[in-house]
Amino acid sequence: MTRVVYIPGDGIGPSIMQAARSIIDASGAEIEWVEASAGLGAFEATGNPLPEQTLELLRETRLAFKGPLTTPVGTGFRSVNVALRTEFDLYINLRPVHSFEGVRSRYSDIDMVIFRENTEGLYSGVERYADAEKTIAESVAIIRRPHAERIARAAYEYAVRHNRRKVTIVHKANILKFTSGMFLEVCREVGARYPQIETDDKIVDNMAMQMVMRPEQFDVIVTTNLFGDILSDLACGLVGGLGLAPGANIGDQVAIFEAVHGSAPDIAGKNLANPAAVLLGGTMLLRHIGDDARAQRIEDALADLIREGKYVTRDLNPDSGVGTTEMRDALVARLT
Numbered sequence: 153m154t155r156v157v158y159i160p161g162d163g164i165g166p167s168i169m170q171a172a173r174s175i176i177d178a179s180g181a182e183i184e185w186v187e188a189s190a191g192l193g194a195f196e197a198t199g200n201p202l203p204e205q206t207l208e209l210l211r212e213t214r215l216a217f218k219g220p221l222t223t224p225v226g227t228g229f230r231s232v233n234v235a236l237r238t239e240f241d242l243y244i245n246l247r248p249v250h251s252f253e254g255v256r257s258r259y260s261d262i263d264m265v266i267f268r269e270n271t272e273g274l275y276s277g278v279e280r281y282a283d284a285e286k287t288i289a290e291s292v293a294i295i296r297r298p299h300a301e302r303i304a305r306a307a308y309e310y311a312v313r314h315n316r317r318k319v320t321i322v323h324k325a326n327i328l329k330f331t332s333g334m335f336l337e338v339c340r341e342v343g344a345r346y347p348q349i350e351t352d353d354k355i356v357d358n359m360a361m362q363m364v365m366r367p368e369q370f371d372v373i374v375t376t377n378l379f380g381d382i383l384s385d386l387a388c389g390l391v392g393g394l395g396l397a398p399g400a401n402i403g404d405q406v407a408i409f410e411a412v413h414g415s416a417p418d419i420a421g422k423n424l425a426n427p428a429a430v431l432l433g434g435t436m437l438l439r440h441i442g443d444d445a446r447a448q449r450i451e452d453a454l455a456d457l458i459r460e461g462k463y464v465t466r467d468l469n470p471d472s473g474v475g476t477t478e479m480r481d482a483l484v485a486r487l488t
């Protein structure tokens with residue numbers, strides 16, 4: 153049995169996480185779920201959005217399956233997701249994006265994996281007003297050579313392990329000659345150690361256009377924090393939105409698997425939320441612990457369900473009349 157910290161999260165979190173957990177259990181996966189709390193619910197219950205007990209369990213198990221967490225805008229506490237990335241140095245934000253048959257979208261042949269540097273760049277948290285009158289604001293982008301190197305290595309190693317053919321480095325080295333320039337240089341140096349993988353690079357603005365015009369040309373993408381944040385949502389949009397997009401935050405010690413989407417307060421408690429994105433986060437977790445066979449079974453069952461279009465939530469088929477629990481039950485039935 154592999155022990156995994158299970159954080160239900162806020163809003164739609166508890167219902168989609170419960171659905172995903174039932175489906176993963178139905179596949180026969182040997183996981184012992186260890187419940188822990190974080191987010192707005194934890195803050196309201198204990199005064200701390202990231203209780204020490206949750207951190208302790210994460211240090212012990214090194215694995216988490218996490219629901220979306222609500223972050224109050226403007227006031228309140230700091231983002232728990234950012235706190236977790238910092239605490240455990242989760243430097244890889246890994247987002248696979250591929251087309252699903254049966255989902256209305258512009259393209260049918262997309263299969264790309266984005267490696268976003270998750271700890272620094274423009275999100276380093278170094279911000280200030282440069283004058284007393286607060287008329288000048290500064291945010292400092294920081295790129296550390298070893299940090300650029302480790303995310304590049306992760307992308308190329310992934311490409312080799314998964315028989316991918318190309319890594320595209322995304323940057324803005326023409327303008328940001330120091331930060332983006334160093335990132336590009338380091339990624340190219342790492343790429344040179346993997347002659348079997350083609351290396352390509354694109355300036356981020358051109359990349360955005362190319363992803364919309366000819367997304368099928370991209371395979372593995374590696375980029376800095378801000379560009380990765382924006383491009384990975386763009387990529388989700390290309391295949392039909394957030395309902396099918398999982399993500400993982402991975403460091404050398406700890407890995408946390410989740411959906412890309414948030415806690416969706418507008419549909420919380422209505423049995424409307426699609427559990428697929430978080431379930432695909434769960435299959436990434438299974439692959440991470442070496443259970444590729446069960447991950448594949450779940451992904452195949454989900455792909456069949458989506459192609460058939462009957463037992464899917466309304467975001468995928470507005471006429472289905474199916475909710476989170478019915479979609480869960482249909483998948484559990486196919487896996488047991």
Ligand SMILES: NC(=O)c1ccc[n+]([C@@H]2O[C@H](COP(=O)([O-])OP(=O)(O)OC[C@H]3O[C@@H](n4cnc5c(N)ncnc54)[C@H](O)[C@@H]3O)[C@@H](O)[C@H]2O)c1
Pocket residue numbers: 164168219220221222223224233394395410411412413414415416417418419424425426427429467
């Ligand atoms: N990883 C995370 O924990 C994470 C990620 C993003 C946002 N958030 C937080 O979530 C809260 C809400 O953020 P938001 O409204 O900007 O984004 P959101 O992703 O929660 O919702 C955006 C839109 O997508 C819909 N949606 C999202 N997930 C869905 C699902 N599974 N099925 C069907 N529809 C779905 C919502 O109903 C909404 O209309 C905020 O507090 C934000 O900070 C958390």
